Structure formats: C-alpha cells, structure tokens
Amino acid sequence: MVSLKLPPGIVFLARLLLLTSVYPVFFFSVVGLVDRFSGIAIPTWLVCLVSAVIIPIIAIVRVYIRRWRINRAAARLGAILPPTWRGKRIGNVDTVAEMLESRKSGYTADWFDKMVPKLGHTFLNTFLGEIGFLSCDPAVIKVVLATEFHNWEKGPLFGEQMHSVLGTGIFNADGELWKWHRAMTRPFFSKDRISHFELFDRHTEDVLSKMDERFRTGYAVDFxxxxxxxxIDSATEFLFGSCVHSLRSTIPYPHNDPKYTLPSSTEANRADAFATAFARAQEVIVERSLMGPFWPLFELFRDKSAPYMKVVDEYLDPILKEAVAKKEARLRDGRHLGEKEAEGLDDDETLLDNLVKYTSDPVVLHDEVLNILIAGRDTTAATLTFAVYFLCMHPHVLERLRAEVLEQVGPRQQPTYEDVKAMRYLRAVINETLRLYPPVPLDTRYSINEGLLPNPDPMGKPFYVPPKTRMIYSVFSMHRRPEYWGPDAQEFDPDRFLDERVSKYLTPNPFIFLPFNAGPRICLGQQFAYNEMSFFLIRLLQHYSSMELVPEAFPPGSLPPKEWAKEPGRKGFERFWPMTHLTMYAKGGMWVRMTEAKDSENEQGML
Ligand code: HEM
Incomplete structure (x- = not known):
C-alpha cells in the first residue's frame, strides 16, 4: 500500500482553511438571507471587503479576548503576569526572526541573556498573539519540573513539532505512554548494568590507538x-547488543591538509552520513520549536526532516530487523517466553532484546531506539568534548586531575566502579563542564491547567500561568548567573564543587544545577553517563600528559568571530563556537593535539 504523506504546511493550511472558512460562510449566508427576506441588497464591494477582513479581525479580537480573560483570571487568583517583551513589529515577528538568526550566528542563549537584565529571570514573549513564558529562575524551574510536575507536560504542540524525528519515543511522550516507556527502560540503568566497564574499555582502546596514529604523524584530531x-559504538553495544563500529572507519583530516578530500570507505561514509543526518534532523526540529504553532508554514511543500531521517533509518533499520529476526528464531525453536521470563531480565539482555519481547511493531521499536540513542550519544559526547576543551585551556586542572588519576588508579590499570566513585576532583571537573556547557541548554514544557509561579520579588504577587501555555527554561543561563553561583560564575573552576561554595550556593538551592533535569522526568542515564565519561577521562589522562587546541585546524568560519572579543562573559574569550540543535556541540569540531605520557612522568605523578 502506498502511504500518502502530505507536507506539514499543506496539512496546516487545510486545517486552518476548514476552521476559518466558518466565518466568511456565515457572513455570506447572512447576506443571502437579508437579501432574500428583507429585499436589502448589500453592495458587492462591501461583501468583498468584509469577506477579506473578517478573518484577521476575528483573529485580533480573539487575541484581545484571550488577554482580557488571562488578566481577569490572574486578578482572581491575586497574581500578575511577568514583564512582557515587546518587539518592534506586529505580532513580534521580528523577535522570532532575531531568535532564529541568533541560533545560527550568535552564542548559545544570546537572546535570552540579553532579556534577563531588562525583564528579570522570568518574562513573557508573544508571537502572533501566542503567549510564551521564558525563565532561568531555579524556583520557577523547580515548580515546573518537580513540585507541580502533574501540571506540566511536553504537550501536543511539542509532540507535533518533534514527531517526524522522535516519533512517540520517551522524549516525546506524555501521560500513560511516557510511564510505559519509563518503566520499560529503567531496569537497564541498574548499578550492575551501568558498571560494565569492559565495554567502555574496548572502545576507549580504539579511540586512543586512532588518535596516537594521527598525533605520531603530526596531525591534529577532531576530538x-x-x-x-x-x-555511538558504546551506546549501540550497550543498548542493542550490536555495535555500529563507527570507530573502524577513517577519522577526518584537517580541512587544510591534502588528505582532507581522500575518499573514505563505504563504512565510513555510512557512519558519517548517519551522524550528519542525525544532527541536521535535530536542527530542523529545534527551528520548528522556535516558530511555535506556525512552524508548518515554513515547511509548506516538504517535511524538512524527511531526507535526513531517510539516512538515519537506513542505518537503524537493519539493527532492528536483526533483533526481531532473533526473537522470531527463538520462537520457532520452541523457546516461548513464559510470563515470568518476559518480565525478568537476563544479565546479558539488551534494551532491544527486552523491547522485542513486548512488540515487533517496527514503528515502536524504531522510536524507542532512536530516542535513547539521541539521549545517550550526543549528550555524553558533548560533555567529553567540552571537558577536553577545558583541559586544553587550563593545564593546571589537567595536571591536578592526572595526579588524582595516577594516585587512585595508576598509570595503566583499568579503573573500577569504586575508583570512579572515589575520585572527587574528576567528578568536580565533569560537573563544572556540565555547569558551563549543559548538553541540553534549553528545554520546554506546556502547562495543562492554569497555575502560579513564584515571583523572585518576595513582596511581589505570584505570576499567573494560563492553561496550555509554553515555558522555555534556560538551564544554560541559570548555570552562569552570578546571583546563583557567585561573582566568578563565568569562570571554569572545578573547585566550586568542592570548597565552601558548595554550602554557600549549591546545598541551600540544589535546583541551580540541572544538567540532567529534575523531578520524575530526570535523566535515566545519569549514572551511566557519569561512569562512561569518568572511565574515558581516566584512560585519556593515563595515556596523554598534555593537550592543546589547534586553531589552524578548525575549518574556516568555525572559530568565534573577532567582534565577540568585545562581549561580556565567556562569549568574549571563548576559543570555540558553541552551537545547539537538541544538544550542544562545537561548530566545526574540536581540533586538538595531545602528547603521550612517558613512563617517567607517570611514575613521578604517582609519587
Ligand atoms: C552527560 C550526559 C547526559 C546529560 C547531560 C543528559 C541530560 C538529560 C536531560 C536534560 C534530560 C531531560 C530531557 C527532557 O525531559 O526534556 C534527559 C532525559 C533522558 N536521558 Fe539523559 N542525559 C545524559 C546522558 C544520558 C544517557 C547516557 C542516557 C542513556 C543511555 C540517557 C537517557 C535519558 C532518557 C531515557 C531520558 C528521558 C527521561 C524521561 O523523559 O523520562 N541520558 N537527559
């Protein structure tokens, strides 16, 4: 059967036409009736004029009625609305254009951070009459994620915007469906499973030997x-029991080297095409979310994510088919799953093995797998990329961390779960990286019913939130505000997670640090991620004693523009260009060179 999939824009316009045609049809009917029963002929020019303006007029009237209702509801609850940003153009279209532009050519959360000094930590923005909240206030975020969790969901609009990429996987699900996903996935993150360090070790060895090969011939590597x-190799093996072996293919050469254009193997092409398409598809859905409910108008004739998802699916589908085939073979062999067996988990069972017990539906399998892959791959890779950047920029931190590695684990031994737990400075370095570059910098929720949010002014009235209203919260901005972290909030200083600043800032207000979110939807892979990142960094520092950025290897246009030097905060001195789709990444890569540790250095480090 051929499935006819209409572009989102056409579906949107058809729906809009259906809804709005009610008014002109009603008007024409009234004109016809007046003409027929009273004999008063309404002039054609008037009929045409009214038909042309009736829809915009009704739209404007509805916006004003909604605002009036909101103000009345706020007053009824003794609340107010937070300060509102007013753009220069009707409907605030200039603001959305500015936000889109800033996403492409600015620094992360630029627009947001520009507003905070003018409007405060929680404010309102409107787009074509739609109200949206923005906040970087930990007290507000706490209400949304934890205390009033039942009143905040991802929501149908988010679901629609993300659907062509995330389907109905865990990230895009609410209510009972979300609970099902969560219950299904949670057992895979038990302590035993997430401490399978042999898996990380094999893939780490591959990384180190590939990097050694390049460094020894004088090349920089895109870390x-x-x-x-x-x-992705670790996640696919852990989650599906089937590694995609992307580390077997050739890694890129710097743009200014003749080998840059060397044709890569078919395998490399597939892995690279998958990674690029995966990133592009995420960019499409983030742009959709900035355009609010009107996003389909920008995809009138085609679903912009479709070509990228085709490449992604070509990569995933064979893995899924193999898992289903394995299950069918088991059933053919007469190994039926009893109820108990279906519920329990074997030690070597993967997430996919467990999933196929419940369903062979290719769409459910596809969505679940893709969601966890996005969750597990890009976030951890981003944190390790930024951690290496900070180690390049702060040699004294690298030196101190190496000393801890050598003292706790030694120069060659494989770290254990206990080692990772004992290394306080390592955890502080990772946390400080997550503070300055949280891989999910901005997130969003929708209110279900009306509600109240705290006003930072203790004498002020609470903020009123209407039902079905969007909240964008910026963890990125919150993590850098001096009000919450002290005057040196923009500086990279892992000690803030170890010294008296912990009891001054973090202990009394734990919601100021939310790289993994909070409340019932807190990241399921948090401990897995800490283990994986810690393991990798230990191995990296056992192997290399110093590292540096190689600016000349960054592709043209990927280093921060010179004019940023005048800007306040990290934007003024950062040496790479942070960008965001669903998660953060470095524009053009993170080109580095590292020096292998000599045995004598390792021995000295252990003294
Ligand atoms: C440094 C690494 C990571 C960071 C910073 C991170 C961050 C986050 C954040 C902020 C969310 C909330 C998203 C939202 O609700 O809108 C989330 C959810 C989630 N994360 Fe992670 N994550 C990381 C690693 C991982 C890993 C390695 C996995 C699995 C292999 C994972 C699995 C999940 C899942 C399944 C959810 C959905 C939870 C739900 O909606 O109930 N994460 N993560």
Missing part, C-alpha cells in the same frame, strides 16, 4: 568527531 564515534 568531537572521534568521541561521537566512541559514544
């Missing part, structure tokens, strides 16, 4: 590229 290969 962001190679670490994405590491996390």
């Amino acid at each position: 962001q590229d190679i670490i994405h290969r590491f996390t």
Whole structure:
C-alpha cells in the first residue's frame, strides 16, 4: 500500500482553511438571507471587503479576548503576569526572526541573556498573539519540573513539532505512554548494568590507538568527531547488543591538509552520513520549536526532516530487523517466553532484546531506539568534548586531575566502579563542564491547567500561568548567573564543587544545577553517563600528559568571530563556537593535539 504523506504546511493550511472558512460562510449566508427576506441588497464591494477582513479581525479580537480573560483570571487568583517583551513589529515577528538568526550566528542563549537584565529571570514573549513564558529562575524551574510536575507536560504542540524525528519515543511522550516507556527502560540503568566497564574499555582502546596514529604523524584530531564515534559504538553495544563500529572507519583530516578530500570507505561514509543526518534532523526540529504553532508554514511543500531521517533509518533499520529476526528464531525453536521470563531480565539482555519481547511493531521499536540513542550519544559526547576543551585551556586542572588519576588508579590499570566513585576532583571537573556547557541548554514544557509561579520579588504577587501555555527554561543561563553561583560564575573552576561554595550556593538551592533535569522526568542515564565519561577521562589522562587546541585546524568560519572579543562573559574569550540543535556541540569540531605520557612522568605523578 502506498502511504500518502502530505507536507506539514499543506496539512496546516487545510486545517486552518476548514476552521476559518466558518466565518466568511456565515457572513455570506447572512447576506443571502437579508437579501432574500428583507429585499436589502448589500453592495458587492462591501461583501468583498468584509469577506477579506473578517478573518484577521476575528483573529485580533480573539487575541484581545484571550488577554482580557488571562488578566481577569490572574486578578482572581491575586497574581500578575511577568514583564512582557515587546518587539518592534506586529505580532513580534521580528523577535522570532532575531531568535532564529541568533541560533545560527550568535552564542548559545544570546537572546535570552540579553532579556534577563531588562525583564528579570522570568518574562513573557508573544508571537502572533501566542503567549510564551521564558525563565532561568531555579524556583520557577523547580515548580515546573518537580513540585507541580502533574501540571506540566511536553504537550501536543511539542509532540507535533518533534514527531517526524522522535516519533512517540520517551522524549516525546506524555501521560500513560511516557510511564510505559519509563518503566520499560529503567531496569537497564541498574548499578550492575551501568558498571560494565569492559565495554567502555574496548572502545576507549580504539579511540586512543586512532588518535596516537594521527598525533605520531603530526596531525591534529577532531576530538568531537572521534568521541561521537566512541559514544555511538558504546551506546549501540550497550543498548542493542550490536555495535555500529563507527570507530573502524577513517577519522577526518584537517580541512587544510591534502588528505582532507581522500575518499573514505563505504563504512565510513555510512557512519558519517548517519551522524550528519542525525544532527541536521535535530536542527530542523529545534527551528520548528522556535516558530511555535506556525512552524508548518515554513515547511509548506516538504517535511524538512524527511531526507535526513531517510539516512538515519537506513542505518537503524537493519539493527532492528536483526533483533526481531532473533526473537522470531527463538520462537520457532520452541523457546516461548513464559510470563515470568518476559518480565525478568537476563544479565546479558539488551534494551532491544527486552523491547522485542513486548512488540515487533517496527514503528515502536524504531522510536524507542532512536530516542535513547539521541539521549545517550550526543549528550555524553558533548560533555567529553567540552571537558577536553577545558583541559586544553587550563593545564593546571589537567595536571591536578592526572595526579588524582595516577594516585587512585595508576598509570595503566583499568579503573573500577569504586575508583570512579572515589575520585572527587574528576567528578568536580565533569560537573563544572556540565555547569558551563549543559548538553541540553534549553528545554520546554506546556502547562495543562492554569497555575502560579513564584515571583523572585518576595513582596511581589505570584505570576499567573494560563492553561496550555509554553515555558522555555534556560538551564544554560541559570548555570552562569552570578546571583546563583557567585561573582566568578563565568569562570571554569572545578573547585566550586568542592570548597565552601558548595554550602554557600549549591546545598541551600540544589535546583541551580540541572544538567540532567529534575523531578520524575530526570535523566535515566545519569549514572551511566557519569561512569562512561569518568572511565574515558581516566584512560585519556593515563595515556596523554598534555593537550592543546589547534586553531589552524578548525575549518574556516568555525572559530568565534573577532567582534565577540568585545562581549561580556565567556562569549568574549571563548576559543570555540558553541552551537545547539537538541544538544550542544562545537561548530566545526574540536581540533586538538595531545602528547603521550612517558613512563617517567607517570611514575613521578604517582609519587
Ligand atoms: C552527560 C550526559 C547526559 C546529560 C547531560 C543528559 C541530560 C538529560 C536531560 C536534560 C534530560 C531531560 C530531557 C527532557 O525531559 O526534556 C534527559 C532525559 C533522558 N536521558 Fe539523559 N542525559 C545524559 C546522558 C544520558 C544517557 C547516557 C542516557 C542513556 C543511555 C540517557 C537517557 C535519558 C532518557 C531515557 C531520558 C528521558 C527521561 C524521561 O523523559 O523520562 N541520558 N537527559
């Protein structure tokens, strides 16, 4: 059967036409009736004029009625609305254009951070009459994610915007469907499973030997590229029991080297095409989310994510088919699953093995797998990329961390779960990286019913939230505000997670640090991620004693523009260009060179 999939824009317009045609049809009917029963002929020009303006007028009237109702509801609850941003153009279209532009050519959350000094930590923005909240206030985020969790969901609009990429997987699900996903996935993140360090070790060895090969011949390496290969190989093996072996293919050469254009193997092409398409598809859905309910108008004749998802699916489908085939073979062999067996988990069972017990539906399998892959791959790779950046920029931190590695684990031994737990400075370095570059910098929720949010002014009235209203919260901005972290909030200083600043800032207000979200939807892979990142960094520092950025290897246009030097905060001195689709990444990669540790250095480090 051929399935006819209409572009989102056409579906949107058809729906809009259906809804709005009610008014002109009603008007024409009234004109016809007046003409027929009273004999008063309404002039054609008037009929045409009214038909042309009736829809915009009704739209404007509805916006004003909604605002009036909101103000009345706020007053009824003794609340107010937070300060509102007013753009220069009707409907605030200039603001959305500015946000889109800033996403492409600015620094992460630029627009947001520009607003905070003018409007406060929680404010309102409107787009074509639609109200949206924005906040970087930990008290507000706490209400949304934890205390009033039942009143905040991802929502139908988010679901629609993300559907062509995330389907109905865990990230895009609410209510009972979300609970099902969560219950299904949670057992895979038990302590035993997430401490399978042999798996990380094999892939780490691959990374180190590939990097050695390049460094020994004088080349810089794009650490962001190679670490994405590491996390996808580890994630596919852990989750599906079938590694995609992206580390087996050739890693890229710098843009200014003749080998840059060397044709890569078919395998490399497939892995690279998958990674690029995966990133592009995520960019499409983030742009959709900035355009609010009107996003389909920008995809009138085609679903912009479709060509990228075709490449992604070509990569995933064979893995899924193999898992279903394995299950069918088991059933053919007469190994039926009893109820108990279906519920329990074997030690070597993967997430996919467990999933296929419940369903062979290719769509459910596809969505679940893709969601966990996005969750597990890009976030961890981003954190390790930024951690290496900070180690390049702060040699004294690298030196201190190496000393801890050598003292706790030694120069060659494989780290254990206990080692990772004992290494406080390592955890502080990872946390400080997550503070300055949280891989999910901005997130969003929708209110279900009306509600109240705290006003930072203790004497002020609470903020009123209407039902079905969007909240964008910026963890990125919150993590850098001096009000919450102290005057040096923009500086990279892992000690803030170890010294008196912990009891001054973090202990009394734990919601100021939310790289993994909070409340019932807190990241399921948090401990897995800490283990994987810690393991990798230990191995990296056992192997290399120093590292540096190689600016000349970054592709043209991927280093921060010179004019940023005048800007305040990290934007003014950062040496790479942070960008965001669903998660953060470095534009053009993170080109580095590292020096292998000599045995004598390792021995000295252990003294
Ligand atoms: C540094 C690494 C990571 C960071 C910073 C991170 C961050 C986050 C954040 C912020 C969310 C909430 C998203 C939302 O609700 O809108 C989330 C959810 C989630 N994460 Fe992670 N994550 C990381 C690693 C991982 C890993 C390695 C896995 C699995 C292999 C994973 C699995 C999940 C899942 C399944 C959810 C959905 C939870 C739900 O909606 O109930 N994460 N993560």
